[in-house]
Amino acid sequence: MKDVALLAGVSVKTVSRVVNGEPGASTAVRQRVLGAVERLDYRHNLGASTLRRKDARSGIVGALLQDLGNSFSAGLLRALEDALREPGLSVLAASLDEEPERERGIVSDLVARRADGLVLMPATHRHEYLISERRAGLPVVFVDRRPHGLDCDSVTVDNHGGAKLATAHLVAGGHRRIAMLTDLEEIETAVERRAGYRAALAEKEIGFAPELLVHDIRSEMAAAQAVTALLDLADPPTAIVAGRNIITVGTVRALRAAGAVREVAVVGFDDFPMADLVEPPLTVIRQDVQQIGAEVARILLDRLNGAGGPPQHVVLEPTLIQRGSGEIPPRRPG
Amino acid sequence: MKDVALLAGVSVKTVSRVVNGEPGASTAVRQRVLGAVERLDYRHNLGASTLRRKDARSGIVGALLQDLGNSFSAGLLRALEDALREPGLSVLAASLDEEPERERGIVSDLVARRADGLVLMPATHRHEYLISERRAGLPVVFVDRRPHGLDCDSVTVDNHGGAKLATAHLVAGGHRRIAMLTDLEEIETAVERRAGYRAALAEKEIGFAPELLVHDIRSEMAAAQAVTALLDLADPPTAIVAGRNIITVGTVRALRAAGAVREVAVVGFDDFPMADLVEPPLTVIRQDVQQIGAEVARILLDRLNGAGGPPQHVVLEPTLIQRGSGEIPPRRPG
């Protein structure tokens, strides 16, 4: 910038004025400065600028999601990006992969970068470590999972209601032996979905069969193996609720391998792009990622605009999309 | 930092030493400083730090992809993130949506942020505007599309070869009336794929039928409509090469609507998660996003480590994954 000032024959402050489009520079000077900028390939240094400025917005928002490669996180990221672009915010995205250490590391990196806000799909279970950041005025919005030990905004989906909806739908279809497959015990959404499943069974007065509730399933392969084992039971399930994206895939794959794809009903949690083209077309519980992302962005932007008030906890209702796999009737025993 | 120094009874420089883990601070002083840091909730300011430092690495890499919500971009982002995490780099991700203006805007933002490097899946067709950045030492790696008017690293897929492979596979299956659907005329990968299709036809001495080559298809719906129109031809195609992810989806949907899903062969470009569960299972040309991402990261890290030398142009070969949809034989005429 000094060089530009020298070449244009003005002071650095004037260059600053021109670069920032501030008033107080005549057209002639402006032209000279812009010419010099061009000739010297000068680039404004945003870091130094935010350092000096009073309000000091870095223009960065951190998006700490579970896995940027899966369609849920990716869709959410995209929705966030769209809503944050207009106000001039950039998104620094990271995958946490359920690793608490990574979460803490990336959060502290973002704090050091003076991010304007954080969107967090936490891998940790306790969030007290964020209290000091919140007190310092950092807006944090939790997504998909609620904060614990920390009072701050969140946008979640009614997992309990969603799983209940799925299970009740199968019961209404005549099923009594309904299995459920979920992720790690310690993941909150998985716990809620299990609870929803049990609540639906209880409401319909169907006994809970422990052997039909399988958890700690972390991959497609694990899901497929679990399903294969379930089918080998003396009294196998006639329907399955798949607690998550990849579990649904593994489930369908196992059913297909067993030739049971038209015999056992399936309802998956989480919709995905080609679910209607699978055979049979998949009935799913859909969480609207667009809407989730838009809500998160709305809350974050409000906070950035100085909105005070108590934390908001938005809970969105998932919907049941019937496509066929969930409407397969139970096989008549014997 | 001043406050911390005051509370700990030392100079700011000493605080700096402790915070950065530099030698030259006794254990006693270190403890006092860390205590003060804790009490005052002091956070290191990375912006100020990189401003002052000589080497001035911001630790940010920009990833400008087409659409973070689609599985190709998302997978690529994930692969990049994984490779860049270890050397301590964060990824600032953005979707370009084929909009040249957006590309320029985001690039200039990243330059102003002093990003350490750029990964670019360009929406623009000419890249001279990056010459000055390159000269200033900014590493830029193009991905999926080659640079034009600029000599810099790139990692691409052999689109011509991939499309040729798909087409030849259908020809080998006995097809003669093979349609191809591609994206916008101006998108380079689409152009290459069309060329590969025509090359395969020419090589097998099959006449090119203009009515079977449809382009400027931008959505699932457009693809579906195009396919429906193709089926209504007097001499409809017996096989279709779908030039892209969403085109494949639209194609399958239209075939299904027409009840022709077992009559017309389909080979799609780009694999996706549940392609084997679709009915019929989809034969596709797969681009290995993991590998692409890893190559991009490798080149970028080399450049960051000061590797000189001429630009590298890595071209990866896509592979044909046979699953069924591409192996449907042609319907016997009449």
Added chain:
DNA sequence: ACTCGTGACGACAACGATGACGCAGGATGG
């Protein structure tokens, strides 16, 4: 002619941090 306002611009300090250097005091070697 004098004041006064206004617009264009510059001088200077400061944002938060670190590099270069300096200085005191104790350990070391001859």
Added chain:
DNA sequence: CCATCCTGCGTCATCGTTGTCGTCACGAGT
């Protein structure tokens, strides 16, 4: 006992930019 080195820490300038305030010229109003 002195020269020398090392350790531990402080002082100062500086990174690139902008907020604050001052200066100067010029035109208008009386």
